[in-house]
Amino acid sequence: MNDLSWAATQLAARKPDHSLPQGLYTDPRAFDFDLDAIYARSWLMAGLECELPTAGSRLALTIGKWPVLIVRDKTGEIRAFHNSCSHRGSILCEAGHGSAPRLICPYHRWTYGLDGSLLAAGRMPADFNKGEHSLRPVPLRRVAGAIFICLADDPPEFDSFGQQFEAYAGPLNFANLKLAATDLMVEEANWKLVMENARECYHCPTGHPELGQSFPVQSAQDTVDRDFVEAMDRLGLPHAGVEGSWWQLARFALNAGCSSISMDGQPVCSRPLTTLNGGNVGSLRWAIDPHLFAHATGDHVFVFSCMPVGPRETHVFSRWYVHKDAEEGRDYQIPALKELWLKTNLQDKELAENNHRGVLSPGYRPGPYSLEAERLVTRFADWYCQSAKDYVASHG
Template identity: 55%
Template sequence: MDLAKIRGELDSRLPGHSLPQGLYNDPAVFAFDLEAIYAQSWLMAGFTCEVSEPGAYTSIKVGPWPILIVRGRDGVIRGFHNSCRHRGAVLCKEGQGKSPRIVCPYHKWTYNLDGSLMSAARMPDDFDKSDHGLRPVRTEVVAGVIYICLADNPPAFEQFRAEMTEVLAPHDLENAKVAYSEVLLEKANWKLVLENGRECYHCQASHPELSKTFPVGSGAYFDYNGAEFARIFDERMVELALPSGPIGEDWWQAVRFPLNPGMLSMTMDGQPASKVLMCKPGGGDIGSLRWALEPHSFAHATGEMLFFFSAMPLTPRETLVTAKWLVHKDAVAGVDYDPATINEPWHSTNIQDRDLAENNQDGVDSRGYVPGPYSPEAEILVLRFVDWYCNKASAYIDGKLGTKGRLHAA
C-alpha cells in the first residue's frame, strides 16, 4: 500500500469539494480505508435486545472481518474476533443465535461465553488453554446500543457515553425488539453511500414518501430559519425534560428535531407505527432523535420506534447496507403494529438511495469526473463527513510515515 500516494490524493482535495476520483474507486485506497478508517473507529454494532439472555450472540462483519458479540453468564456483553484460536475457522455464522458455549464447527474447540478456552481435544500435555482464549474486541454499551472498535487504542469514548446516555435513555431501548430488518447490496463505494445518507439536498425530488414527514427543506444542521413550529417544539422539549442537543464531537453528532407540522412519526401517514410507545413523555409527540457515527451509521428514534442504518464496505464499488426497525418488546405484531408496513417509508428511501449512490458511482468513474463543491447550506453534514475522513486518513498516514516519508519499520 503506497501511503505516500494516498496522502497525495488527500492533499490534492480542494477545501469544500468532493474527493479526488481515486479515493472513490482505487482498490489500494479501499484496502487503506478498511485499516485506517473502519478498523480505527467506533462502530454501532447492534442492540442489547438482540443478545437479551446469557448465551445469546450476534455475528456480524466489519468489511471482511467477522465479529462475534455475546452476552455472558454474568450478563456482560463482550465482543470477540470470530476466529477460532486453533486454525482460524469462523465460530458462528452471520446472524443471531443462542448457545451455552461457543463451539468451533471445525475441530470442536470449545469456549466459555467469556471467551476463555474450555476444551481442546488431542492437544499435548504442555498445551496451556489460558493462552488460547478468543481475541477480544473493545465493546461498549450505551442506553441499549452496542458499540465496538477493532483498534488496539480506540478513540476516546467518555464524552459520547455521557452525552448519548442522557439523550437516548428516555427511549428505553433496553426493552426493545427488532420488528423488521433488511440488507441491501449497493454497487457504490462506501463513501458515496455515506455522503448520500448525510444530506437531504436530494430528498424533495427523490424521496416523496419520506418528504411527507421529514423536514427535507430545513437548512444546514436542522435549521428551520426561525419557524414558529420549531420554536414551539423546542419549548415543549424543555418542558418535557427531554434533552435535544445538538451534541457531538468530530466523529459523531446528535440532535432532536421536529418533524413536519402535524406529523408524529416518520411513517407513510405521519401517525405512530406502533400503539406501544418507547418514549412516553409528550404522548410520543417528540419529533426524532437523530444520531450518527462516522464512518458508517445513523439512527432515528421517534416516540414509538427506532430506525437504524449501517453501511459496511465490501469492495471498492460495493457496500452492504443493513437497516433495522425496533419497537417496544411488548408490542404485538398484527395487533400493535403491522409487520408488513412498518418498514415504510424508510424501505422505499433505501431503495431510492441505492439507485442514487450507484448512479453517482458510475459518474465518478467517468474520465470527465472533476470534484465539485458542496453546498455549505444543504450539504453541511456531507462536508463534515468528508473533512473527518480526510483528517482521520491523514492522521493515520502521519503515524505510519517517517520524517522523510518512508514507512516506519514494522
Template identity: 40%
Template sequence: MTPTQAVIDLIARRQPRHSLPRELYSDPDVYRQDLEQLWHRDWVFAGHTFEIAKPGQYFTLQIGDYPVAVVRSKDGQVRAFHNACRHRGAKVCEHERGKAAKLVCPYHKWTYELDGNLLFAGNMGADFDKTQYGLKPVHVEVVESFIYVCVAAKAPDFESFRTAVKPFIAPHFLDHCKVAFTSDLIERGNWKLVFENNRECYHCDGTHPELMNSFVENLSVAGVGSEDDPELAAHWARCERAGMPSKLVMDIHGRFRMTRIPLSAGAVSYTLDGKPAVAGRLDQSGEPDIGALLYFNYPSTWNHFLGDHALSFRVLPLGPNETLVTTKWLVPESAVEGVDYDLERLTKVWIATNDQDRRLVEGTQAGVNSPSYEPGPYSEVAENGVCQFDDWYCATMLERLRGPIPLKSVG
C-alpha cells in the same frame, strides 16, 4: 510513491467545499487505507443489547478484515471476540446470529466458554495449556442498548461519545425494545458515497415521495447548526421542557452529532399519513410531538428516534465499491405484530427510501468511476452536511497518515 503518500496526495488535491477526487471513491489502495486508518481503529456500531438478551445468544459481523462475534456471557455481560478459532482459524460462530451453550468450532470441535476461555481441545497432548488459547477479545462498549466494538489493539476514547449521546437516547427506553424487522441491503457503491447520500436531503424532494410525507430536512442542523431558526428553537424548547434533550450537540471534530428536529405539520412518525405506526410510546414525556431525534457517529451509523418507534442504521464496507447497509425497526418489547403494529405500515417508508438511496449511490459510483469525472462544488445552502462528512474524512485520514492538522471547516 508509497500507498500512504498516494492517499495523502489525493486528499491534498481536494478543493474546499468540493466532492472528493475519483480515486478516493474507487481505488483499492485507498480502500485499504480506509480500513486500516478508520474501520480497524475506531468504534463501530455492531448491534443492540436486546438482540442478545439471554446468555449464549450471539450475532456476528465483518469489520473490514476482521470477523467478529458478539456474545452474551453467563454473567450477563456483553462480550466480543475475534471470530477465529485459536487452532487453525476457522470461524467459531458460522451463522449471522444464534444461541449456544458453548462456542464450538465446527472444524475440530475446540470448545470455548461464553467468556472466551478454551474448555476442550481434543488430541493436543498432556502438555497443552488451554489457558493460553482462549478466543481473542475485541473491545466492546454499551450505551443505551447500542453495542460498539473496536478491533484495534488499543481502543480510542469512548467516554466523550457516551456522555454526549446518553441523555438523548435514555428517554426512549431502548432497553425495553425489540427488533420488529431487519433489512440488509448491499449497495454497489463506496461506503463514503453511502454516507454522503445520507448527510444531505438536496435529493429528497425528487427521490423520496414516501419519506417526504413526514420528514423535513432542517438545514440549520445539517452542518454545525444554528438556533436562529425560530421553528427549530421552539421545537427544542417544547421537547426539553418535557425532558427530551434536543439542542444540537456535535463533536468538536465532527465525528458525531445529536439533535431533535420537527417533522412536517401534523406528522409524528415515518408513515405515509404521518400518524403513528405503533400503538403506545417509546418515551414517557407526555409531549405528543417530539419530532425525530437524529444521531450519527462516523464511520458506521446514523439513527432516527420517533415517539412510537426508532430506526438504527449500520454501515459496513465490503469492498471499494460495495457496502452493506443494515436497517432495524425498533418497537416496544410488549408490542405485538398484527395487534399493536402492522409490519408493512411500519416499514414501508424506509424500505422504499433505502432502495431509492441504493439506486442513487450505485448511479453515482458508476459516474465517479468514469475517467471523465471531476469533483463538483457543494451547495452552500443544501449540502453543508455532506461537506462536513468529507471534511471529517479528509482531516481524520490526514491526521492518522501524517500527523495532526486542523480541520478546514465543519460547515
C-alpha cells in the same frame, strides 16, 4: 507506489469543501486503505443490547473483511471477540443472531465459554495451557442500551459521545426494545458515496417524496420549532444539536401533525416507546462516522449501517426496533413498519449508484459542496480525510 503513498497523494489533492479526488471513490486501492485507516480504527454501533436478550445470545457481524462476535454471558456482561478460533483461525459463528451456552468451533470442536476462555480442546498434549488460548477481545462499550465496538487496540476517545448519548437516548429506554425487522441492500457504489448521500437532504425534496411527508426535508435540522422546543424543555428531553469529531446528536421536530417517520407521519407501532408528550418526541437522530445514522421516534427506532464489501460494493443494513411488548399483527405490521425506509433506501441506492457511475467519467472533477445544504457531507468528507491523513502519518 504502495497503497499508503498512493493514498497520501490522493489526500493531498483534496480541495477544501469539495468532493473527493476520483481515485478515493473508484480506485481498488481505496478499499483496503479505507478498511485499515477508517473501519479498523473507528467506533461503530454494532446494535442494541436487546438483540442479545439472554445468556448465550450472540451476534456475529462482519466489519469490512473482519468477523466479529458479540456475546452475552450468564451475568449479563456483553463482550466482543474476534470471530476466529484460537486453534487455526476458523470462523466460530456464522453471521447473524444465535444462542448457545458455549461457543464451539465447527472445525475441530475447540470449545469456549461465553467469556471467551477456552474450555476444551481435544487431543492436545497434557501440558497444553488452555489459559493461553482465549478468544481475542475487541474493545466494547455499552451506553443507553446500545453496543459500540472498535477493532483498534487504542480506540478514539468515547466518553464525550457516551455522556451525550446517555442524556439524549436514555429516556427512550432502548433496553425495552426488540428487533422487529431487518433488511440488507447491496449497492453498487463506493461506501463513501453511500455515506455522503446519507449525510444530506439536499436531494430529499425531489428524491424522497414519501420521506418528505413526515421529515422536514426542506429545512436544516436545527431550524427551531418554538412549540417543540418548549415541549421538550418542559419534559427535560435534550434537543439541541451536539457533535464531536465522529458523531452528531439532535432531537428535532417532525412536520406538523406528524409523530413518526413513516409513510403518513403516524405511528407504525401502537405500543409506544414513551408516553411523554403523547408519544410525540420528534426524532432523535444520531450519526456515527463512518457508517451510521439512526432515528428514534416515539414509536420505533430505525438504524442504517453502511459496510464496504468491495471498492464498488456496499452493504446497507437496516434495522427496525419496536417496544418488546408489541405484538406483530396486533400492534404493528412488518410491511408498514419497513415501507418508508425501504422506499427511501431504494431511492438512495439509485442515487449513489448513479453518483459512482458519473464519478468514473474522465470528465469528473471534485465539485463544491453547498455549505448550507451539505454541511454534514462536508463534515463527513473532512473527517474522512483527516482520519486517513492521521493513519498515513502514523504508518508511513
